[in-house]
Amino acid sequence: MIIDVSASDVVAVYRALVGVVAPRPIAWVSTLDGEGRVNLAPFSFFNAFGANPPVVAFSPTLRRDGSKKDTLLNLEVIPEFVLNAAVEELADQVNATATELPRGQSEAEYAGLTLKRSTRVRPPRVSESPVHLECRVRQIMPIGTGPIAANLVIGEVLLIHIEDGVLDSQGQIDPRKLRTIARLGGNYYCRSTDLFEMERPQKKDEG
Ligand SMILES: Cc1cc2nc3c(=O)[nH]c(=O)nc-3n(C[C@H](O)[C@H](O)[C@H](O)COP(=O)(O)O)c2cc1C
Numbered sequence: 027m028i029i030d031v032s033a034s035d036v037v038a039v040y041r042a043l044v045g046v047v048a049p050r051p052i053a054w055v056s057t058l059d060g061e062g063r064v065n066l067a068p069f070s071f072f073n074a075f076g077a078n079p080p081v082v083a084f085s086p087t088l089r090r091d092g093s094k095k096d097t098l099l100n101l102e103v104i105p106e107f108v109l110n111a112a113v114e115e116l117a118d119q120v121n122a123t124a125t126e127l128p129r130g131q132s133e134a135e136y137a138g139l140t141l142k143r144s145t146r147v148r149p150p151r152v153s154e155s156p157v158h159l160e161c162r163v164r165q166i167m168p169i170g171t172g173p174i175a176a177n178l179v180i181g182e183v184l185l186i187h188i189e190d191g192v193l194d195s196q197g198q199i200d201p202r203k204l205r206t207i208a209r210l211g212g213n214y215y216c217r218s219t220d221l222f223e224m225e226r227p228q229k230k231d232e233g
Contacts, residue, residue, distance in 0.1 A: 040174050044070075045211030052112035052209055053084040054120055056141070056149045057100035059130060064141060064150060065096045066123045066133040068112060070209040071176070080183035082109060082161060088175045096129055098166070098177050105163035106147035107181060110155035114205040114217055119154070146184045156189035156204065 029042050044050070053072035057065045071085035086098040101107060112120045122137035134141055134152065141150035144160050151158040161181035169176040194200040201218050208216050 036172065036174055041211065044209075048210035048214075049208035049216045050210075052120065052207065053082070054110040054112045054123070054152065054155065055084065055097055056108045056110060056134070056152065057097050057106075058104045058149045059096070059100045060103045061130070063130045064132045064134055065100055066110075066137070066139070066152065067095070067097050068120050068124055069097070075180075080186075081164070081180060082159065082183060083178050083180045085176045085178050087177065088171070088173060090173045092171070092173060094177070098179070099129075101163055101166065101179060104148060105166075106149055107161050107163070107179075108144055108147060108149050108151050109159040109161060109183075110152040111157035111204065112207055113156065114207050116152075116154055117207055117215065120207070144185075145187075151187070156192050157199075158187040159183045160185040160187075 029039060031039055050070040051072055053069045055067055055069060059065065067086075069084040069086060071087070073083065075081045075083060086095040089095060097107075119137040119139055123133040123139075125133060125136060127133055127136060140153040142153045144151050144158070147160045147162065151160075161183050163179060164182050165178075165180045167176075167178040167180065169178065188199065192199055192203040194203075201221060204218075206218050208218065210216060
């Protein structure tokens with residue numbers, strides 16, 4: 027099969043893209059609107075891009091009708107967010123917070139989650155999640171104007187909270203304890219429990 031993007035339906039392109047670029051980590055993002063109401067939603071167009079300063083980016087795309095999602099609207103007013111770790115034991119709640127509730131209604135409450143204050147940013151953290159990255163928006167980059175068009179939200183991480191229970195004896199995050207989930211195409215997800223290790227290759231002697 028060949029998909030010529032210029033001649034294809036946008037939904038077909040989207041389906042191919044999320045099938046190929048997989049698995050994708052999940053940003054579980056809490057934001058605040060101008061009236062202080064909390065919004066929580068998952069985004070798998072997400073990754074980290076550097077560590078000095080630590081940079082993450084995710085993309086709340088435009089809805090099928092071309093409108094902006096609440097997360098994006100909130101970030102345009104209060105440019106701060108928290109990335110909560112999307113872990114296996116909270117999979118149902120992560121999914122529940124993707125429900126399109128009326129603007130201003132909290133998906134956290136809807137999913138039965140509790141919130142606690144953040145330290146450096148105004149949006150709160152999901153108490154049940156073991157890791158939180160408190161972030162400030164550096165840039166929002168819209169790419170396209172139609173349905174499923176990207177809005178790259180580039181954020182700088184200011185503070186990282188990690189529960190001791192997900193650390194190994196060296197103080198590093200143990201993936202077997204954190205158990206993040208990731209998204210593939212369609213309704214598929216994967217766990218991070220089928221692990222293998224490889225040593226990095228040594229620099230070849232140029233002699
Ligand atoms: C696991 C998962 C990943 C998702 N990833 C994205 C994404 O990367 N971009 C996006 O716009 N929507 C994504 N969605 C859909 C949004 O979560 C959904 O549209 C949500 O209602 C947006 O919330 P908001 O309007 O409160 O911002 C995803 C949904 C799920 C369940």
